[in-house]
Amino acid sequence: MAHEMQTAVSSPVTDHVHFQTVEGEIREPEHIPHHKENFVTKYIFSQDHKTIGKQFLFTGMFWAFVGGLLSLIFRLQLGYPGQSFPILETLFGKWAAGGIITPEFYYKLVTMHGTLLVFFVLTAGLSGTFANLLIPLQCGARDMASPFLNMLSYWFFFAASVVMLISFFIPDGAADGGWTFYPPLNGLREASIGSRAGADYWLIGMALFIISSLLGGLNYITTVLNLRTKGMSMNRLPLTVWALLITAILGLISFPVLLGAAILVLFDRNLGTSFFLDEIFIGGRHLDQMGGNAILYQHLFWFLGHPEVYIIILPAFGLVSEIIANNARKPIFGYRAMVLSMLAIAILAFVVWAHHMFVTGLNPFVASVFVFLTLLVAVPSAVKVFNWLATLWQGNIRFTPAMLFAIGFVSLFISGGLTGIFLGNSALDIPLHDTYFVVAHFHIVMGVSAFFGMVAGVYHWFPKMFGRYMNHTLGYVHFWITLVGAYLVFWPMHYMGLIGLPRRVWSLDAYQNFSMYGDMNRFMTDAAMLVFFAQILFILNFVYSIFWGRKVTVKNPWQSNSLEWTTEIVPGHGNWKGPIPTVYRWPYDYSKNGDDFIPQTEPYRPGEEKLHH
Amino acid sequence: MTESSLTMSVKPNVWQGGFSPFRISWGKLMMWYFLVGDSFSFGAFLITYGALRFSYESWPLPTEVFKSFPFLENVEVPLGFVSFMTFTLIMSSVTMVLAVHYGNAERNRYKVAKWLAWTIVGGLIFLSSQAWEWTHLITHGMTMKHNPFGAPAFGWLFFTITGFHGFHVFTGVIINIIILINVLRGVYDRRGSYEMVEKVGLYWHFVDLVWVFVFMAFYLL
Numbered sequence: 001m002a003h004e005m006q007t008a009v010s011s012p013v014t015d016h017v018h019f020q021t022v023e024g025e026i027r028e029p030e031h032i033p034h035h036k037e038n039f040v041t042k043y044i045f046s047q048d049h050k051t052i053g054k055q056f057l058f059t060g061m062f063w064a065f066v067g068g069l070l071s072l073i074f075r076l077q078l079g080y081p082g083q084s085f086p087i088l089e090t091l092f093g094k095w096a097a098g099g100i101i102t103p104e105f106y107y108k109l110v111t112m113h114g115t116l117l118v119f120f121v122l123t124a125g126l127s128g129t130f131a132n133l134l135i136p137l138q139c140g141a142r143d144m145a146s147p148f149l150n151m152l153s154y155w156f157f158f159a160a161s162v163v164m165l166i167s168f169f170i171p172d173g174a175a176d177g178g179w180t181f182y183p184p185l186n187g188l189r190e191a192s193i194g195s196r197a198g199a200d201y202w203l204i205g206m207a208l209f210i211i212s213s214l215l216g217g218l219n220y221i222t223t224v225l226n227l228r229t230k231g232m233s234m235n236r237l238p239l240t241v242w243a244l245l246i247t248a249i250l251g252l253i254s255f256p257v258l259l260g261a262a263i264l265v266l267f268d269r270n271l272g273t274s275f276f277l278d279e280i281f282i283g284g285r286h287l288d289q290m291g292g293n294a295i296l297y298q299h300l301f302w303f304l305g306h307p308e309v310y311i312i313i314l315p316a317f318g319l320v321s322e323i324i325a326n327n328a329r330k331p332i333f334g335y336r337a338m339v340l341s342m343l344a345i346a347i348l349a350f351v352v353w354a355h356h357m358f359v360t361g362l363n364p365f366v367a368s369v370f371v372f373l374t375l376l377v378a379v380p381s382a383v384k385v386f387n388w389l390a391t392l393w394q395g396n397i398r399f400t401p402a403m404l405f406a407i408g409f410v411s412l413f414i415s416g417g418l419t420g421i422f423l424g425n426s427a428l429d430i431p432l433h434d435t436y437f438v439v440a441h442f443h444i445v446m447g448v449s450a451f452f453g454m455v456a457g458v459y460h461w462f463p464k465m466f467g468r469y470m471n472h473t474l475g476y477v478h479f480w481i482t483l484v485g486a487y488l489v490f491w492p493m494h495y496m497g498l499i500g501l502p503r504r505v506w507s508l509d510a511y512q513n514f515s516m517y518g519d520m521n522r523f524m525t526d527a528a529m530l531v532f533f534a535q536i537l538f539i540l541n542f543v544y545s546i547f548w549g550r551k552v553t554v555k556n557p558w559q560s561n562s563l564e565w566t567t568e569i570v571p572g573h574g575n576w577k578g579p580i581p582t583v584y585r586w587p588y589d590y591s592k593n594g595d596d597f598i599p600q601t602e603p604y605r606p607g608e609e610k611l612h613h
Numbered sequence: 614m615t616e617s618s619l620t621m622s623v624k625p626n627v628w629q630g631g632f633s634p635f636r637i638s639w640g641k642l643m644m645w646y647f648l649v650g651d652s653f654s655f656g657a658f659l660i661t662y663g664a665l666r667f668s669y670e671s672w673p674l675p676t677e678v679f680k681s682f683p684f685l686e687n688v689e690v691p692l693g694f695v696s697f698m699t700f701t702l703i704m705s706s707v708t709m710v711l712a713v714h715y716g717n718a719e720r721n722r723y724k725v726a727k728w729l730a731w732t733i734v735g736g737l738i739f740l741s742s743q744a745w746e747w748t749h750l751i752t753h754g755m756t757m758k759h760n761p762f763g764a765p766a767f768g769w770l771f772f773t774i775t776g777f778h779g780f781h782v783f784t785g786v787i788i789n790i791i792i793l794i795n796v797l798r799g800v801y802d803r804r805g806s807y808e809m810v811e812k813v814g815l816y817w818h819f820v821d822l823v824w825v826f827v828f829m830a831f832y833l834l
Contacts, residue, residue, distance in 0.1 A: 222643045271757045289758075
């Protein structure tokens with residue numbers, strides 16, 4: 001092309017694979033530097049984006065297991081209040097004296113369940129895994145822009161994980177003030193047992209986590225913008241890459257605010273400042289720390305916290321869009337609308353945070369503005385749902401486990417999204433806010449559905465990661481138990497919440513009028529155990545398949561159009577053996593002109609209709 | 614039509630792939646985005662400052678708090694010392710501009726090193742001045758908990774926010790020193806590009822720019 005002629009040939013940068021001329025063109029050096037790799041550089045301190053993605057996945061799965069287990073322990077208390085489980089005392093000692101978990105332990109469990117699932121599983125485990133695996137492969141890049149920072153991103157996450165893990169084993173135990181970490185409960189060492197050392201561990205762990213997330217996000221954004229292969233224009237990007245790009249932008253803007261808030265809480269706790277503390281009495285004694293504002297923390301927190309829920313759900317959007325189009329053998333319906341709706345959600349993410357704060361005494365007029373903006377989110381969300389349904393419509397559907405989980409995602413997203421319309425209204429939110437209705441809403445719309453997106457992604461890209469298939473039969477069993485079980489756990493919570501069952505309560509025995517839900521609670525606990533059992537099945541399937549699964553024998557097992565399937569079955573560092581392929585079309589040319597699929601690397605044929613979007 | 618003629622028919626477009634759409638390297642792009650993120654951390658702190666300040670009925674007068682000058686006992690110079698600090702920091706940005714310029718335009722190792730060294734000196738003067746100012750205020754009773762000049766929030770906000778900024782200056786100086794060593798060792802001559810100096814220059818200017826807001830919040834308003 002003309003550009004190449006004009007570009008002055010400069011001396012190549014020696015320490016990096018990617019090189020750009022001053023004019024902006026991406027050049028590759030004549031031959032890619034071949035690193036001699038030993039065990040440590042290949043599997044531990046690896047700079048290969050694919051290995052880093054797997055590291056995020058393994059760590060995320062570890063935390064998903066731990067976080068899920070924590071929820072089972074507190075579900076036991078909710079489903080079987082007053083019943084003694086001697087095993088708990090054996091395992092947890094004083095925290096479950098007599099086989100019944102203490103209220104303090106209950107709050108630790110809930111706090112760490114939320115923290116681990118929201119941040120360590122559905123943020124790092126989800127976008128860490130798939131942004132690393134898919135962005136370079138689907139954009140057509142040899143690696144991330146900075147493989148070194150990418151490696152650091154994982155190891156900061158690892159350090160954060162270690163700090164969080166240690167906090168379980170210190171004498172006073174982990175933090176217990178809720179995953180939102182509101183002061184003054186978390187701003188004072190005297191406020192609760194978990195607010196002693198555990199809360200400091202939590203804050204330091206989160207600070208490390210934020211650094212990890214920023215290092216990763218910077219890489220994702222620059223890689224997508226700068227390192228796309230020839231022909232990979234922005235409107236030919238797979239929707240996964242769009243979703244992960246927008247996720248990274250959200251994280252880049254919102255996480256630094258949480259970092260600021262975490263530093264201030266740390267100062268309040270340890271240096272005697274009072275950013276978030278005012279007029280507090282403990283044991284009848286008036287504290288010296290005065291002059292702060294606890295609500296201010298909530299503003300800072302939710303300025304991150306609300307974009308955070310989209311950081312969780314957007315990657316799932318992307319994965320699901322890709323899997324649905326591929327397995328329905330149809331072009332994604334409304335590609336441009338899909339991208340625009342994700343952008344709209346990203347923009348709205350920053351102007352709706354106060355809908356988490358309707359019960360703080362927010363000025364009703366301000367609340368009405370946030371209600372309006374919040375309800376606007378329903379528009380792009382509905383666009384996406386209808387586009388998925390329209391893509392499925394009259395598709396030639398292959399029900400792979402990945403596809404089932406993707407369809408399950410759409411189902412859950414609709415169910416959970418509808419209750420969002422309730423809670424977005426301040427007049428309805430005020431009575432519902434402290435009830436199980438909210439628990440039901442965010443678990444279905446964000447927790448379980450993002451988890452479905454993640455699992456769908458694991459089933460779909462497992463052949464790319466390990467060169468083997470996961471067992472499909474186990475996958476179907478996993479899917480049906482999880483889908484039905486998740487609904488059985490969370491659906492009844494809506495009704496409980498509507499009559500006012502309060503959340504964050506250790507034992508509901510104290511409330512006579514809620515005793516009617518004793519049986520239902522027991523049923524939900526049993527369902528939760530069943531769902532957890534199905535996840536163990538998944539982990540066994542995952543581990544077994546890595547070593548002994550059916551081998552992939554073709555490059556493109558799902559007959560997919562995107563670039564990751566043009567590499568070797570298990571690509572080495574650098575992804576493509578020869579030159580990076582050039583892209584000529586969008587990734588959703590399925591069932592076009594009698595062809596089942598046309599990869600992005602195929603040039604347009606003579607007379608072929610150009611774009612569908 | 615052949616395949617190649619179809620390829621050629623794609624209009625050259627910076628967003629077409631194989632090209633940096635903003636015509637800058639990923640490294641510089643990454644620095645810019647990092648600064649966007651960092652500005653949100655400072656934003657969180659300055660919003661905290663604003664929210665707390667407006668909840669107080671009275672606020673210390675900057676001209677009363679900041680009126681001492683090192684080595685000048687019994688002389689009141691309201692805002693004198695901070696003006697010196699601000700001037701130093703802004704001048705260090707000017708020297709940084711020169712370092713970047715001689716790197717990009719002339720690839721002149723010694724001129725780059727000279728101006729980078731002056732930038733480091735400026736940063737060190739700023740940090741030592743801040744250390745003096747902090748020590749002075751602490752000895753006069755202003756701490757993270759107390760403030761003899763009025764609202765205690767002024768004290769803890771001051772130390773936290775100027776501390777966070779000072780930490781940025783400190784890391785900036787460290788990074789500048791590393792880059793200076795690389796310049797002197799001829800790393801960028803061998804690489805054929807002084808872009809690394811430009812990237813740390815971006816960071817340095819950002820730290821400077823943030824100081825303007827911090828300065829305004831504590832010393833002017």
